[in-house]
Amino acid sequence: MLNHADHTFWLGAAITDILIQIRESNISLDKQRRNIDDQSVLPIPLKSPDFIKNYDEDNDKNPVNILSTGSLYKYTPNENYNFYKEILAIAEKHLNVKINIVGVDKNSALAKQYQHSRIEYLGVLNSEELNEVENQMDIFLEGFPLPSFTALLQAAQKKIPFVLHYDPLSSLKLFNDNKNNGIIYPENKQEWRDLVSNLIEDFSFRKETAEKQYDLVEKLYSENAWKGLLHQIYQNADFKQHRIGNFTSDDYYHTENEMMLSKIDSFMISHFKHTENLGFLQKIKLLSQVYPKNKNVKYALSKTQIFNYIFENRLY
DSSP states (O other): OEEOOTTSOOSOGGGOSSEEESSTTHHHHHHHHSOOOOEEEOOOOOOOOSOOOOTTTOOSOSSEEEEEEOOGGGGOOOSSOOHHHHHHHHHHHOTTEEEEEESOBTTSHHHHHTOOTTEEEEEOOOHHHHHHHHTTOSEEEOOSSSOOHHHHHHHHHTTOOEEOOSSOOGGGOSSOOBGGGTBOOOSSHHHHHHHHHHHHHOHHHHHHHHHHHHHHHHHHHSHHHHHHHHHHHHHHHHTOOOOOOOOOSOOOOOSHHHHHHHHHTOOOOOTTTTTTTSOHHHHHHHHHHSOOSOTTOOOSSOHHHHHHHHHHTTOO
């Protein structure tokens, strides 16, 4: 089973022998919630870039170019995060930085509200334009409240050090914490600010962080690494016996993760959209199955209302 839509509900946990994750941060979550022990990481592979930053030739210089890339909606502030406010504070504190935001148009309301002479909102760029911008950058900031994983990885592949967002929900983490490889999710806003400042002010620290992060990304996301990880999964599968999981209880989760994801990927669906071709007996069987004895599940329609709907619309 490939967990390719890890931010949504999916079927298959009960019959899955090996679960393939595109994000290593999902392993502990799916072990706990879906009771799957045998899991492997197989990220989406990235093509090798045409440029890799050479720190032996690149001396400490001014300005320090900072990049963040993401869709406009991903930067929309909420009660816990305001990326615009933070980059404005960076620009005001560090006179030697220039901040570039790709994906946010300069005429958008928040761009106008958080203007600064050394903050440039570049809007949406094509791949060639983005590539040229990335090649000039010294630091990448992961956006918040919603990150853009692909944008971060593209920068990391070029050996540009990155700063991950602070105190993230588990569903918004790309990596597991790994300080030895420079993977740090700051616990709070102040830790995030301190980390950004250290990268700006200390060239040696910036170089060291870039090297560590680059090594990890190469081990996971390069084409050769991907082939090796896939080979290991096939080898593991050769010695597996198929089994069906035994789930003895229904667990209900209502944390910040669920509340946030329900807002991102919410849509209305008809109760009968996928049952119109069923016969009458099949519909009755379905009714008995969708009403488990779970006090945490609430239904929009009662059984009586559904029966009335069936007969009124001659669905039998």
